[in-house]
Structure formats: C-alpha cells, structure tokens
Amino acid sequence: xxxxxxxxxxxxxxxxxxxxxxxxxxxxxxxxxxxxxxxxxxxxxxxxxxxxxxxxxxxxxxxxxxxxxxxxxxxxxxxxxxxxxxxxxxxxxxxxxxxxxxxxxxxxxxxxxxxxxxxxxxxxxxxxxxxxxxxxxxxxxxxxxxxxxxxxxxxxxxxxxxxxxxxxxxxxxxxxxxxxxxxxxxxxxxxxxxxxxxxxxxxxxxxxxxxxxxxxxxxxxxxxxxxxxxxxxxxxxxxxxxxxxxxxxxxxxxxxxxxxxxxxxxxxxxxxxxxxxxxxxxxxxxxxxxxxxxxxxxxxxxxxxxxxxxxxxxxxxxxxxxxxxxxxxxxxxxxxxxxxxxxxxxxxxxxxxxxxxxxxxxxxxxxxxxxxxxxxxxxxxxxxxxxxxxxxxxxxxxxxxxxxxxxxxxxxxxxxxxxxxxxxxxxxxxxxxxxxxxxxxxxxxxxxxxxxxxxxxxxxxxxxxxxxxxxxxxxxxxxxxxxxxxxxxxxxxxxxxxxxxxxxxxxxxxxxxxxxxxxxxxxxxxxxxxxxxxxxxxxxxxxxxxxxxxxxxxxxxxxxxxxxxxxxxxxxxx
Numbered sequence: 001x002x003x004x005x006x007x008x009x010x011x012x013x014x015x016x017x018x019x020x021x022x023x024x025x026x027x028x029x030x031x032x033x034x035x036x037x038x039x040x041x042x043x044x045x046x047x048x049x050x051x052x053x054x055x056x057x058x059x060x061x062x063x064x065x066x067x068x069x070x071x072x073x074x075x076x077x078x079x080x081x082x083x084x085x086x087x088x089x090x091x092x093x094x095x096x097x098x099x100x101x102x103x104x105x106x107x108x109x110x111x112x113x114x115x116x117x118x119x120x121x122x123x124x125x126x127x128x129x130x131x132x133x134x135x136x137x138x139x140x141x142x143x144x145x146x147x148x149x150x151x152x153x154x155x156x157x158x159x160x161x162x163x164x165x166x167x168x169x170x171x172x173x174x175x176x177x178x179x180x181x182x183x184x185x186x187x188x189x190x191x192x193x194x195x196x197x198x199x200x201x202x203x204x205x206x207x208x209x210x211x212x213x214x215x216x217x218x219x220x221x222x223x224x225x226x227x228x229x230x231x232x233x234x235x236x237x238x239x240x241x242x243x244x245x246x247x248x249x250x251x252x253x254x255x256x257x258x259x260x261x262x263x264x265x266x267x268x269x270x271x272x273x274x275x276x277x278x279x280x281x282x283x284x285x286x287x288x289x290x291x292x293x294x295x296x297x298x299x300x301x302x303x304x305x306x307x308x309x310x311x312x313x314x315x316x317x318x319x320x321x322x323x324x325x326x327x328x329x330x331x332x333x334x335x336x337x338x339x340x341x342x343x344x345x346x347x348x349x350x351x352x353x354x355x356x357x358x359x360x361x362x363x364x365x366x367x368x369x370x371x372x373x374x375x376x377x378x379x380x381x382x383x384x385x386x387x388x389x390x391x392x393x394x395x396x397x398x399x400x401x402x403x404x405x406x407x408x409x410x411x412x413x414x415x416x417x418x419x420x421x422x423x424x425x426x427x428x429x430x431x432x433x434x435x436x437x438x439x440x441x442x443x444x445x446x447x448x449x450x451x452x453x454x455x456x457x458x459x460x461x462x463x464x465x466x467x468x469x470x471x472x473x474x475x476x477x478x479x480x481x482x483x484x485x486x487x488x489x490x491x492x493x494x495x496x497x498x499x500x501x502x503x504x505x506x507x508x509x510x511x512x513x514x515x516x517x518x519x520x521x522x523x524x525x526x527x528x529x530x531x532x533x534x535x536x537x538x539x540x541x542x543x544x545x546x547x548x549x550x551x552x553x554x555x556x557x558x559x560x561x562x563x564x565x566x567x568x569x570x571x572x573x574x
Contacts, residue, residue, distance in 0.1 A: 322355050
C-alpha cells in the first residue's frame with residue numbers, strides 16, 4: 001500500500017508541459033495592426049486598403065493590397081519563448097524570392113535602451129506556418145522583458161494569426177502609433193521584392209532606422225502613379241509622401257510620366273502641407289551592357305525631373321527629389337535585373353534615411369547623445385511610449401503655453417500618480433503658470449532627442465521651453481559628450497520652437513557626485529551662453545556650506561523632496 005501511495009505521489013510531482021497562451025491580434029479591443037493607412041476602417045484585418053477601394057482600383061491592385069507588406073504587430077513580453085502560427089492564402093515561395101520573404105514573418109526586439117535586436121527562429125511552412133523564437137534574453141533593468149515588433153509577410157495574404165507565449169509570461173499588444181506616418185507609393189521594390197525576410201524590405205528597415213510608422217502602399221508591377229490611387233492616398237494625413245513609381249512606368253510616354261507626376265503632387269498639395277519626395281528610377285542591373293534598358297530608365301528619369309522642375313517653377317513648396325546617384329545601387333545589389341537583394345534593400349534604406357532626416361529635420365550625430373533612441377527602463381512604474389502617446393493626445397486637446405522637458409526629477413515634480421514628489425509646488429506655482437510636464441523617468445539626452453523628433457514640440461507655439469536633462473548620462477559617457485548632446489538637442493528644440501525663450505537648467509547636485517556635477521555645469525553654462533540660451537544654476541540652493549547635498553532636501557540623494565522643489569521653483573519659472 002505504501003508503494004502505491006509513493007507512486008501516486010511521484011506522478012503528481014512530475015512537471016506538466018508548459019502551457020501556451022495564444023493571442024489573436026484581431027480580437028483585441030484596440031487596433032494593433034501597425035502601418036495601415038486607414039486603421040479605423042481596416043484595423044481588424046491584415047489588408048492594406050479599405051473595402052470601398054475595391055471599386056476604385058484595378059483588380060490587380062486590389063489583389064496585391066491583400067498582401068500584408070509593411071504591416072507589423074508590436075507587443076511587450078518577458079517570455080523566454082515566443083511562437084507565431086498563421087495561415088496564408090497563396091503559395092509559400094516564388095522563383096526569385098524565398099518562402100521566408102514571401103510568406104514568412106520576422107521578429108525584432110527593442111531593448112530597454114532603445115537598441116534593436118534580431119530574434120533568430122525555427123520555422124515550418126505547411127498548411128499552418130509556424131515560427132518559434134527560443135531562449136530570448138531579458139532586460140538588465142527589470143523583469144518586464146522587451147518591446148517586440150513582428151513584421152508580416154511581404155507577398156502573401158494572412159488569413160489568421162496567433163502569437164503564443166508561456167502561461168507564466170506577461171504579454172501586452174501595443175495599440176497603433178499616433179504619429180503621422182511616412183506614406184510610400186511604389187512598385188515591387190517597395191513592396192519588398194526580393195528581400196529574404198520581411199525585416200529586410202527597405203520600408204521596414206527605414207521604419208526601424210527612424211522608429212517611425214511607414215505605410216507601404218506598393219504593388220508589384222502595379223504602381224504607375226495612377227490618378228485613382230493618388231486620390232486614395234490623399235485621404236491619409238502623413239508626415240511625408242513618397243512617389244517611387246518609375247519602375248512601373250516604362251510603357252508610358254514621357255508626356256504621360258510628366259502628367260501623372262504633376263497631378264499627384266498638385267492633388268496632395270490641395271489638402272496637405274507635408275513634404276513630397278519624388279524618387280528616380282535606379283536603373284537596371286544590365287545598364288552597362290544593355291543600351292535599351294539604360295535608355296528606358298534614363299527617359300523616365302528625365303521626364304520625372306522635368307515634372308519636378310515645372311512644379312518648382314509654379315511655386316509648389318516643400319517638394320524634394322531623390323536622384324539615382326544618391327541611391328547608388330551596386331550591380332550586385334539585385335537578385336535579377338531590378339529587384340534588390342538584402343544588400344540592395346539596405347542601400348535603398350540608407351539613401352532614404354539620409355534624405356528623409358534632412359527633409360524632416362531629424363539629423364543624427366556621431367556620438368550616442370546625438371543619436372535619438374527611445375527607452376523602457378522602468379515599465380514597472382510607467383510605460384514610456386504610453387506616456388509619449390498620451391502627451392501627444394493632450395497636446396492636440398490643449399496647446400501648451402510653456403513646457404518643462406526632463407527626466408524623473410521633472411516627472412516626479414507633479415507627474416503621474418505614483419511618481420509625485422513635489423506636487424504642492426507644482427500645483428500651486430508651475431501648473432498655474434501654464435507649464436506642461438514633459439518629464440520621463442530615467443530619460444537621457446538621446447531619449448529627449450527622440451521625443452523631440454516624434455512630435456512633442458510640434459503643432460503649437462510655446463512662449464518658453466525649459467530643459468532639465470543630462471544627469472542620467474553621467475558615468476556612461478564623458479562630460480564633453482553630454483554637453484555636445486545638449487547643444488545638439490537644443491538646436492533641434494530651437495528649430496521647432498523658434499519663438500520660445502529657452503532656459504537650460506544645470507544638473508542638480510546628487511549624492512557623492514557634487515564636484516562632478518559642478519564641473520560639467522561650468523561647461524553647460526559656457527555652451528548656453530555661446531548659443532544665447534538662458535542658463536539657470538539652481539542646484540546651489542540644495543547644497544550645504546561644505547558643498548555636499550543637503551540631505552534634508554532630497555528624497556534619495558538624487559530627487560528633491562517637497563521642500564527641495566520649493567526652494568528652486570521660483571528660479572525656474574520666473
């Protein structure tokens with residue numbers, strides 16, 4: 001009897017196989033399919049055009065619009081294993097494009113410091129396509145995992161999809177981004193042919209480089225800059241419109257190329273002020289040997305440039321041109337005579353990034369403090385991108401008079417519930433003065449630069465911008481790099497708020513780093529003076545006569561308490 005009991009007990013202690021929780025993006029209450037141009041109409045499907053467009057566009061265009069090129073799903077999870085299973089409508093591969101590109105998915109992670117990581121995979125292509133991403137690492141800051149982005153098939157239509165993680169793991173879909181997208185109208189090249197996997201399509205590379213939504217409205221063999229489609233694009237409020245259509249316009253006369261280009265630009269300009277980028281034909285792989293191929297591409301480029309020049313002469317503003325020489329596609333950058341390989345896709349993305357950063361005033365420097373990145377260092381307190389989305393929404397509802405930009409020192413100062421530490425002085429003095437709190441816990445200079453590039457200073461005119469940032473960069477980069485980053489950031493703030501008075505608050509003193517803070521503040525003060533920014537050294541009021549922080553004025557040696565904030569508030573908002 002004892003042996004029987006022992007056996008039963010042993011069986012009960014045997015570990016059961018880990019259970020998987022499956023999540024269907026289309027069953028979420030919020031729209032979570034990223035990079036659709038008409039989310040309110042089509043956000044619960046994997047198609048790229050609203051149903052009403054079927055009657056307006058050619059059948060071939062409509063069929064291709066059901067391909068999920070450029071679409072993505074963003075989510076948070078701390079799972080060590082992520083599985084994806086789904087069904088597609090068409091064949092898995094093409095002669096010149098593998099199944100992993102045509103019908104596969106691609107998973108990227110953005111770590112807590114805003115750096116991209118590629119998740120390797122095991123996959124199987126059957127009636128159900130399945131991917132498994134194993135042994136995924138965790139954040140060095142917390143146990144909430146990473147932000148993931150799943151890029152969907154480039155040349156196939158997704159019928160259904162589920163994302164699975166272990167039952168013990170946390171999982172949360174990210175709603176559709178609020179920012180105005182970059183809209184690309186193009187051909188098979190922009191749709192993604194012939195990338196080896198979805199993440200290597202140049203529009204998807206570009207979206208990662210800029211960390212911006214990119215709407216892919218490219219249709220293989222069917223993107224000849226048609227009036228009917230331009231009229232549809234006109235419905236989307238974009239940050240930038242791209243016409244990369246010439247590879248599908250070879251059968252048209254030069255006059256027709258000019259006509260369609262002029263119509264497209266004028267149509268968009270009737271309603272939108274956003275910049276428009278017209279792109280050259282890159283030419284064919286055999287241009288050096290085939291005179292006819294070279295002449296075809298050259299003729300279209302000449303016509304397109306004539307259209308561009310005529311529009312400029314007519315006074316059309318904010319239009320740009322990307323020359324084929326600026327793309328500089330190498331001969332070995334194509335799979336066949338025209339479609340880029342992964343190498344070619346990277347060349348495309350690099351060229352686009354360069355000109356788009358110039359157009360949208362989003363330059364990138366050579367050091368870390370001048371390279372914009374997001375962050376997710378303390379999601380156990382707040383979600384960084386959720387705060388960003390909420391601030392963008394609030395700005396649209398009520399244009400702020402003044403703003404204070406900073407890290408947790410600003411965030412604590414009357415920020416969200418749970419992060420309040422100086423709420424009395426904020427509510428009594430700062431808020432009535434018209435300031436919007438743009439403080440984010442754990443932010444560094446480069447994180448504020450990302451926020452500036454992503455709309456937090458757009459669509460309004462502030463009378464004053466206060467900048468309090470830099471302390472979280474101490475120890476990770478040199479003082480000179482912090483100051484250079486601040487100067488770079490302030491220049492971008494000035495571009496977006498040219499009429500605002502700009503105040504630069506020196507780093508507040510912190511425990512055991514008082515002398516280091518004093519030294520860097522001398523450099524910040526000098527930089528601010530040279531650039532005509534007002535410098536404020538308020539931290540002296542938080543020090544004892546010995547030069548150490550007054551512990552009675554701090555919560556933890558870094559963040560002031562209510563009494564500490566009350567001592568510096570007048571100097572900041574006067």
